[in-house]
Amino acid sequence: MRKSSFLTFIFAFIPGAGQMYLGMMKKGVSVMLAFALITAISGFLNMPFFAIVLPVIWFYSFFDTFNIKAMTYEQRLQHEDKFLFNLENIVLKDDWKQILKKRHTLIGGGCIALGIYMLFQNLVNPYMHLIYDYAPWVYRIIHNIPTLIVSIAIIALGIHLVIGNNKKATQPPQDDDFVEYGGHNHE
Structure with a gap:
């Protein structure tokens, strides 16, 4: 199924949303969760030095969205959607x-x-x-x-x-x- 290039571009600006729009739910959720947790830690706990990681996550998410978009639909189906940081093993075991x-x-x-x-x-x-x-x-x-x-x-x-x-x-x-x-x- 072909996804809109315009919507892909718009969702790419939100860390994790572009991956989720393109069908990579686990990857998108883990990127979004990492971004939100670091934002919360740096803001709520008044530890701004953690915020230095936020641009790295944002750029990774932005460019990863376009890498996934460049794949054909068949390649996306074959590409394994998995959590970043091996969350399945941490949470489920x-x-x-x-x-x-x-x-x-x-x-x-x-x-x-x-x-x-x-x-x-x-x-x-x-x-x-x-x-x-x-x-x-x-x-x-x-x-x-x-x-x-x-x-x-x-x-x-x-x-x-x-x-x-x-x-x-x-x-x-x-x-x-x-x-x-x-x-x-x-x-």
Whole structure:
């Protein structure tokens, strides 16, 4: 089925929409999801350095749309529509649980570092200028409450992952089927 070149061009400007218009739903959804998540992280959590990835995703999506459009309909049907970043294996399998169990100290350390950075960026850095400007501090505290909550949650998760592993490693394994013999009761 032939798709409109004009509509392809219009949809190509929205990351993922061009792929979905051309029938590559999984690829389009994953591109759109990646773009939306990075936008949310950089905006809502006040971490603008993540936004540097947005133009890369946008350009990839734009040019990938025209690469798919250049394929014939038969080639598009033969081309496997799959998620970017292998989302099917992550979502549909339990492998991610094993990865978390094996790498929870590393993930926990990353959570702690990210949380501390977020706290510094949002609670210390903006108030360095208070010597010159006293009025907006109340507004900024209120404005940064979501980031503060997420920061504390990330730090708590990281501490739990790091300390939880150490507690399990130091405790001897317990056998639930073991019953201690109390001896015979002779009266």
